[in-house]
Amino acid sequence: MSGDGGPATPAPTAAPAPTAAPAPVALGTSVLEAWEVFRQEKDGDPMRHGGSVMAPDAELAVHYARELYGRRQESVRLWVVRRGDVLDLDDPDLLQPPLDRSFKKPGGYVMRDKLAAARAQSGQAKPKARSK
Amino acid sequence: MTDPLALEPILGPLERGRPAFNDAPTHDERFVLFEEHIAAGLKIEATDWMPDEYRKSVLRFVEMHANSELMGVLPEREWLMRAPTLRRKLALTAKVQDEVGHAQLLYRVAEDLGKSREAMFDDLLAGVTKFHNVFHYPTVGWADVGMIAWLVDAAAIVAQQALRDSSYAPYARTMRKICWEESVHIMHGRDVVVTMVIGSPAQRAAIQDALDRWWGPLMQMHGPRSPREKDRDLHWRIKAKTSEELRQEFLTIYVPRIRELGLVIPDPELAYDEAAGEWRYAEPDWDELRTVVTNHGPMSQARLEFRRLAREETRWVRESILGVAAAA
Amino acid sequence: MTGTVAAPPTTGLADLLLSMADDEFVIGFSDSEWTGIAPLLEEDVAMSSIAQDELGHAAALYGLLARLAGTDPDAIAYDREPDAYRHCRLLDHGRGDWAMTIARRFLYDSADSVRLDALAGGGWAPLAELVGKIRREERYHRMHATAWLDRLARDDGEGRPRLIAALETLGPDAATVFAPLPDEPALVEAGILEAPMLDLEVRWRTAIEPVLIEHRLPLPPPMRQPDRARLDHGQPFRWLWGEFTSVRRADPGATW
Numbered sequence A: 001m002s003g004d005g006g007p008a009t010p011a012p013t014a015a016p017a018p019t020a021a022p023a024p025v026a027l028g029t030s031v032l033e034a035w036e037v038f039r040q041e042k043d044g045d046p047m048r049h050g051g052s053v054m055a056p057d058a059e060l061a062v063h064y065a066r067e068l069y070g071r072r073q074e075s076v077r078l079w080v081v082r083r084g085d086v087l088d089l090d091d092p093d094l095l096q097p098p099l100d101r102s103f104k105k106p107g108g109y110v111m112r113d114k115l116a117a118a119r120a121q122s123g124q125a126k127p128k129a130r131s132k
Numbered sequence B: 001m002t003d004p005l006a007l008e009p010i011l012g013p014l015e016r017g018r019p020a021f022n023d024a025p026t027h028d029e030r031f032v033l034f035e036e037h038i039a040a041g042l043k044i045e046a047t048d049w050m051p052d053e054y055r056k057s058v059l060r061f062v063e064m065h066a067n068s069e070l071m072g073v074l075p076e077r078e079w080l081m082r083a084p085t086l087r088r089k090l091a092l093t094a095k096v097q098d099e100v101g102h103a104q105l106l107y108r109v110a111e112d113l114g115k116s117r118e119a120m121f122d123d124l125l126a127g128v129t130k131f132h133n134v135f136h137y138p139t140v141g142w143a144d145v146g147m148i149a150w151l152v153d154a155a156a157i158v159a160q161q162a163l164r165d166s167s168y169a170p171y172a173r174t175m176r177k178i179c180w181e182e183s184v185h186i187m188h189g190r191d192v193v194v195t196m197v198i199g200s201p202a203q204r205a206a207i208q209d210a211l212d213r214w215w216g217p218l219m220q221m222h223g224p225r226s227p228r229e230k231d232r233d234l235h236w237r238i239k240a241k242t243s244e245e246l247r248q249e250f251l252t253i254y255v256p257r258i259r260e261l262g263l264v265i266p267d268p269e270l271a272y273d274e275a276a277g278e279w280r281y282a283e284p285d286w287d288e289l290r291t292v293v294t295n296h297g298p299m300s301q302a303r304l305e306f307r308r309l310a311r312e313e314t315r316w317v318r319e320s321i322l323g324v325a326a327a328a
Numbered sequence C: 001m002t003g004t005v006a007a008p009p010t011t012g013l014a015d016l017l018l019s020m021a022d023d024e025f026v027i028g029f030s031d032s033e034w035t036g037i038a039p040l041l042e043e044d045v046a047m048s049s050i051a052q053d054e055l056g057h058a059a060a061l062y063g064l065l066a067r068l069a070g071t072d073p074d075a076i077a078y079d080r081e082p083d084a085y086r087h088c089r090l091l092d093h094g095r096g097d098w099a100m101t102i103a104r105r106f107l108y109d110s111a112d113s114v115r116l117d118a119l120a121g122g123g124w125a126p127l128a129e130l131v132g133k134i135r136r137e138e139r140y141h142r143m144h145a146t147a148w149l150d151r152l153a154r155d156d157g158e159g160r161p162r163l164i165a166a167l168e169t170l171g172p173d174a175a176t177v178f179a180p181l182p183d184e185p186a187l188v189e190a191g192i193l194e195a196p197m198l199d200l201e202v203r204w205r206t207a208i209e210p211v212l213i214e215h216r217l218p219l220p221p222p223m224r225q226p227d228r229a230r231l232d233h234g235q236p237f238r239w240l241w242g243e244f245t246s247v248r249r250a251d252p253g254a255t256w
Helices: A058-070 A112-122 B027-039 B052-080 B086-111 B117-125 B142-161 B169-197 B201-221 B243-259 B286-296 B300-313 B315-321 C013-032 C041-069 C073-078 C098-119 C125-154 C159-178 C184-189 C197-214 C235-250
Strands: A031-040 A048-055 A077-082 B271-273 B278-280
Touching (some): A048 A058, A048 B086, A048 B169, A058 A077, B052 B117, B052 B142, B052 B169, B052 B300, B086 B169, B086 C041, B086 C073, B117 B300, B142 B243, B201 B286, B300 B315, C013 C098, C013 C235, C041 C073, C041 C125, C098 C125, C098 C159, C098 C197
Antiparallel strands (some): A031 A048, A031 A077, B271 B278
């Protein structure tokens, strides 16, 4: 299958850590830098990250995105974004805070024993699942 | 439809999104957490902290792969001009285009590890970094084009499929895209070979001759046997299978397909040992492999020189799109 | 392609189809020479797609001819002597450097676009239908050629002088896409070709002059030797012919 969604890997917008991608190559008025490409495989699908291309400007970035992620008619839509314009959030304190939040998820409501008690009390069996 | 009563797993510290080793206070602590992360089958992204050994190993692995895709274009490129039908010309052009595309994808992965494309080209042309043995040999006729597209690509794809679950996630994702694209190449190659096998006597003879010349390099391609415990690339799960596992897999799938065409594999010792559950074969010439990958193969220098010239001839174009006033 | 196709309403159609098919075939070959050695990896993939498109157009046009003549498209594409090819002289110059390739693409794509527009009218349905599809693919080629012409023209390094040199070399042959064809009046009469080639040449010049003038680039002069424009093929094409026929000639009649 073609490129998996997965988390995008944009360069940090702050001062680059040692693990950052190389700085864009600036040799003049244009800059050769990475552009991220998102693709939609078929109508109605979400945009998924495909990969990136190196290009000096938006016009060629779109052209190259079409080539690397669309020349086989494998995409119906592409989004092309300069890597530096992608905002990256991976702070676990914001995305995976430590205190219990199970009340926000279906798994936080376990009623198995309570339902068993209610059925025993009413003498009713568990209802059969309805097929769609 | 999702069952609303399905329990969600409670995420442990290793699965909480941003891996813990990124924030541990000392290098040693980060290293230990990193190893646990890898051992648990979890993935690394370009922006994660990495031990130097891991970063260097991934970069070396990906860079050699990228170099091989780039150099792999050359044996087939000269036959683009000579493809004998419109359809073959289109198919071969598309295949070689894909190889360039794969080089682009792989160099991108390596660039995001901190090495520039120009530096990688410099190292390739200076012989500091290497490319796979099979691309150091000449292609002498159209039969070679079929044979390479079929069996060389087949041997490569056996290795590439095993990389789809690499611990380095950008590489793993790229390998999934590459594997999907490569499946067409093997079909093209096999079609060319089968067409010639059932064609004229000259065509049949050319195919057998091509097999005779390419079998040796194919058997060397996955590399010499090495013990699993000593392989650091396996330890870091950059790759998942040993050289021997890949070679056995290749033989299992492709020996029957070669023989069903009435072709003779030029190794009288090649046989499947039922008791041991593996193929036996004449020992590949590891000296030849060593000689070839250190750029002493029949076409190594000629192809590197060709690349050097092509790069020089087009330097002005790269400078032009970057707005440089005068050549360096 | 199998099956018969409706008989053409006029003479001259085979010459028209052959000239177009050979144009697309030869430029597709030249452009495919960049595969593996283009200036940027991403550009390598882009130019290769364009070359494949042109070869696909050639294959479709040879296919139409083959159905008319009752032969096979590969035989038409590959089994002629060099002097029997009918591509225009613009495409006889050999690949050249990147500036030459871009200059040729710009000149050819703009001319081909005018030619295709003049064929879209529908005098002969199979051709009109094919032209409709080809025009949609050609938009992408024009975008690419224009993007590069613009960049090279504005470059204060080697790009601009090389582009100018390429346009000056190709200039006298640029209009050969519109060299008058045998039986052209019959094609116009039958509604296959909307106007004579000389009129199309004027339309083409009108279309490209603003772009060239804006970038202060040389305009193509009048066509040199129009009556030989599709006939005399020099060494670059003979070399190419030697290459693309070599495998077939080594085993004539074989199936590949």
